[in-house]
Amino acid sequence: MRRTLKRLMRALAVTLLIAMPAAAQQVTLERDSPLYAEPRLESAQVSQLKQGASGEVIGKQGAWLNLKTTGGSGWLFSFNVRFQSQKAEGGDAGGSALGRVFGPRQNVNVTAAIGIRGLDEQDLKQASFSDSQMKLLDGYAASKQAAEDGARATGLAPEKVDYLGAKK
Amino acid sequence: MSRAFKPWIVAIAFAAASWQSGAASLDLGRIFDIGKDVTDATKGMDEKDEIAVGREVAGRMLGAASLVPDPGLQSYVNRVGRWVASQTERPDLPWHFGVIDSTSINAFAAPGGYILITRGLYEILDGEAQLAGVLGHEIGHVVRRHHITVMQKSAAISAGARAAQGNRNQLVNNLIGTGAEVMARGLDKGAEFEADQIGIILAARAGYSPYGLIEVLHKLSARAGDDASLALLFKTHPNPGERLSQLGEALAPRLSTLPSGKEPVIRQVSADVPAAAANPAPAAGARALQQEEPAAPPRPAGKSGIGIDPAGVLRGIFGR
Numbered sequence: 001m002r003r004t005l006k007r008l009m010r011a012l013a014v015t016l017l018i019a020m021p022a023a024a025q026q027v028t029l030e031r032d033s034p035l036y037a038e039p040r041l042e043s044a045q046v047s048q049l050k051q052g053a054s055g056e057v058i059g060k061q062g063a064w065l066n067l068k069t070t071g072g073s074g075w076l077f078s079f080n081v082r083f084q085s086q087k088a089e090g091g092d093a094g095g096s097a098l099g100r101v102f103g104p105r106q107n108v109n110v111t112a113a114i115g116i117r118g119l120d121e122q123d124l125k126q127a128s129f130s131d132s133q134m135k136l137l138d139g140y141a142a143s144k145q146a147a148e149d150g151a152r153a154t155g156l157a158p159e160k161v162d163y164l165g166a167k168k
Numbered sequence: 169m170s171r172a173f174k175p176w177i178v179a180i181a182f183a184a185a186s187w188q189s190g191a192a193s194l195d196l197g198r199i200f201d202i203g204k205d206v207t208d209a210t211k212g213m214d215e216k217d218e219i220a221v222g223r224e225v226a227g228r229m230l231g232a233a234s235l236v237p238d239p240g241l242q243s244y245v246n247r248v249g250r251w252v253a254s255q256t257e258r259p260d261l262p263w264h265f266g267v268i269d270s271t272s273i274n275a276f277a278a279p280g281g282y283i284l285i286t287r288g289l290y291e292i293l294d295g296e297a298q299l300a301g302v303l304g305h306e307i308g309h310v311v312r313r314h315h316i317t318v319m320q321k322s323a324a325i326s327a328g329a330r331a332a333q334g335n336r337n338q339l340v341n342n343l344i345g346t347g348a349e350v351m352a353r354g355l356d357k358g359a360e361f362e363a364d365q366i367g368i369i370l371a372a373r374a375g376y377s378p379y380g381l382i383e384v385l386h387k388l389s390a391r392a393g394d395d396a397s398l399a400l401l402f403k404t405h406p407n408p409g410e411r412l413s414q415l416g417e418a419l420a421p422r423l424s425t426l427p428s429g430k431e432p433v434i435r436q437v438s439a440d441v442p443a444a445a446a447n448p449a450p451a452a453g454a455r456a457l458q459q460e461e462p463a464a465p466p467r468p469a470g471k472s473g474i475g476i477d478p479a480g481v482l483r484g485i486f487g488r
Contacts, residue, residue: 146247147249147253159373159427161426
């Protein structure tokens with residue numbers, strides 16, 4: 001009964017989240033950056049944005065963000081912007097808001113409530129080895145083959161990609 | 169592994185603890201003739217030994233925060249992690265992955281392939297590509313042996329090797345006594361930036377969108393600096409904005425050649441699992457200490473505690 005109630009509550013929370021109108025995602029330019037007509041470097045430049053300028057994110061593609069600014073709309077590298085703090089949204093500062101840009105998950109669990117604390121340095125320093133937890137950890141380990149089977153079932157295929165800068 | 173440590177394991181663990189403490193307040197290398205000692209201390213450290221160190225560290229970590237009691241979730245994270253790890257030069261390490269029950273936003277890697285991610289971090293992820301990016305970063309630390317490499321460069325291992333010839337308390341006292349905080353912040357940042365780059369490439373190799381890690385860094389960058397769940401992160405590591413800038417520079421020349429990859433849906437924590445523990449259960453002794461000394465100011469990292477500091481040996485994406 002209690003479990004059913006919990007599920008209902010979660011379903012309600014999910015419904016509320018989905019129903020919530022997506023707030024405009026405001027970003028600020030971290031550095032001067034060209035705004036491109038399409039999400040590729042070879043495309044035409046719409047304008048040149050200055051550091052500190054702001055805009056609204058209306059889409060994304062790979063490393064590119066589609067931005068609406070007073071000077072027009074276009075694409076730029078996501079590295080060149082910073083999302084404005086979303087703390088006002090509650091405990092999940094930034095997380096759920098950015099979720100709307102980066103593909104919202106259906107069930108955002110707000111954990112940063114008052115009175116709840118996480119793992120801190122002292123916890124780590126003072127902890128002792130847990131045999132039982134390590135046995136569990138061992139039990140969950142996946143073989144290479146099982147991992148590959150799982151990946152293939154998800155539609156993933158390996159790609160040949162070199163390391164950046166190839167510093168070995 | 170036998171719970172009795174080889175002396176050098178203790179030395180390395182403590183060297184790491186000191187290294188992680190942040191500022192380089194003392195260059196032991198200028199005090200000791202470290203070159204020879206460092207070589208001696210790490211000679212003969214093979215993969216088996218590396219795994220032994222990591223296992224001890226992971227076990228202590230799990231003593232501080234248990235695994236989320238959701239076998240389906242844990243198996244899932246292991247499949248994703250192992251698939252990403254299979255794209256590295258060390259595919260046959262005994263890779264272990266776990267989600268620990270903590271509201272903190274963090275992830276940790278210990279030598280030998282032990283990787284733990286907090287539930288707090290897991291729950292802000294929006295897709296499997298983001299998980300792959302985070303795990304890829306941690307895997308990067310392991311693959312490149314950042315713990316070992318950086319420690320070899322630090323003089324702390326020398327002090328540890330000397331001290332390890334005595335008993336364990338002697339070792340601790342020696343390290344504390346010399347204030348062995350030797351690892352320069354710059355090196356630490358360098359390891360993080362490198363792991364970021366590796367994480368992106370490993371995700372791409374595994375068939376995911378390479379940009380999951382970048383999305384996670386954006387999320388963190390947007391979170392307020394006073395967010396308690398990120399305290400350890402902001403204290404010890406380059407800020408997410410700086411990491412994004414570094415990644416941008418490194419990635420820019422390659423953007424057009426990277427595969428776009430897939431963005432599968434991420435598995436949710438089971439609805440039957442209660443919310444993350446309000447207080448991860450530290451060892452009984454630790455609890456007692458907390459009760460006795462409620463007003464005690466936090467002790468400087470790397471200068472306190474008896475025993476191996478798991479936080480010190482762990483390399484994290486957002487913390488240690």
